[in-house]
Amino acid sequence: ISPGFAPLAGRIARASRVVNLHLPMLEAGLVARLAGSTPVVATHHDDVWLAGGALAPLQVKAVDASVAGALRRSAAVVVNNVDHAEHSRHYPLMRERRLLAIAPPCREREPAPAAFRETAGPHFGFLGRIAPEKGLHHLVDAFRTIPDPEARLLIAGDYSKVAGGSVVGALRARAGDDTRIRFTGFLADERVAGFYASLDAFALPSVAEESFGISQAEAMMLGVPSVASDAPGMRVPVSETGFGRLFPPGDARALAGALLDVAAYAPERRAEGGRDARARYGTDSCLDAYDALFQEAGAAQGAPA
Numbered sequence: 001i002s003p004g005f006a007p008l009a010g011r012i013a014r015a016s017r018v019v020n021l022h023l024p025m026l027e028a029g030l031v032a033r034l035a036g037s038t039p040v041v042a043t044h045h046d047d048v049w050l051a052g053g054a055l056a057p058l059q060v061k062a063v064d065a066s067v068a069g070a071l072r073r074s075a076a077v078v079v080n081n082v083d084h085a086e087h088s089r090h091y092p093l094m095r096e097r098r099l100l101a102i103a104p105p106c107r108e109r110e111p112a113p114a115a116f117r118e119t120a121g122p123h124f125g126f127l128g129r130i131a132p133e134k135g136l137h138h139l140v141d142a143f144r145t146i147p148d149p150e151a152r153l154l155i156a157g158d159y160s161k162v163a164g165g166s167v168v169g170a171l172r173a174r175a176g177d178d179t180r181i182r183f184t185g186f187l188a189d190e191r192v193a194g195f196y197a198s199l200d201a202f203a204l205p206s207v208a209e210e211s212f213g214i215s216q217a218e219a220m221m222l223g224v225p226s227v228a229s230d231a232p233g234m235r236v237p238v239s240e241t242g243f244g245r246l247f248p249p250g251d252a253r254a255l256a257g258a259l260l261d262v263a264a265y266a267p268e269r270r271a272e273g274g275r276d277a278r279a280r281y282g283t284d285s286c287l288d289a290y291d292a293l294f295q296e297a298g299a300a301q302g303a304p305a
Helices: 005-014 028-034 056-072 136-144 168-175 189-197 214-221 236-241 252-263 267-281 283-301
Strands: 019-023 040-044 076-079 098-101 123-127 152-156 181-185 201-204 226-229 244-247
Touching: 005 019, 005 028, 019 028, 019 056, 028 040, 028 056, 040 056, 040 283, 076 283, 123 136, 123 189, 123 214, 136 152, 136 168, 136 252, 168 181, 189 214, 201 214, 201 252, 214 226, 214 236, 214 267, 226 236, 226 252, 236 244, 236 267, 244 252, 267 283
Parallel strands: 019 040, 040 076, 076 098, 123 152, 123 201, 152 181, 201 226, 226 244
Antiparallel strands: none
16 A cells, blocks of 8 residues: 555656556546546456455455546546457446457567476466465365376465465465475566476466456467366457467366366477467557557647647
8 A cells, every 4th residue: 555656656647648547446436537638548358356354345445436437537548358258247337448369478489498398298387476366276276186296286376475365375385295296486577488498388277357468379379278167357368369268267177177188289380389389469559559549549639749
């Protein structure tokens, strides 16, 4: 909680040509109001979601009210994809504004050696926050139905500084005595490409809505097919490219089958899927779209270039 944040952001916004607010954010409505006549472009990533707690409903209502205030003052609203936006609590407000779908910038990493590869068996992996909404218990359950002793499940991501608390302890307990499951912890940026290169399939088993799933797209850009929950937003990279499989959220058996299926993709299909993902989700296309939008919003307001 930073009482000085909103006034500072407001002063900077009033001195700017355009202000880009990323939602959800507790202070978004106040910052949008303090921006004065500066055009606001809102980027709506997701609805706020909390795992539980006595104060969670009140917190969600407070953030939702602030987000709604920011959206009402926005000249345009950017979403990662319309599929996710249509299922947002804020969609009725978003569709009243100018609504644009721009995929988030996904980093095109240089190919690297498979630094986490241990055996010749299929390697499945996840990279992200080790948090309840990621549905990683379903991934562990699914992997444990695969009998191959050479198979590996690599779960990478920070579990020491997770807002709302990590579930790594529960996942370790769920993994039991299965020594094929690895928890790598936080990966420094220079190790991420080597992690992706070690995988035959990437898994995104989230049980809460995600607007896109940057990690799965970055894996796809390196030729790793994704298996994602068939839910708004996170299913879009797979459904747009056909590079991977979707499964019913929470269905561990279906998840296991999909992982084995895409792990068997031929090298040619992996190369084609990687090219398609890079063309769609590379950073340049995202930044070009934002640049054009900011230029237009500023020009419409008569702000100097």
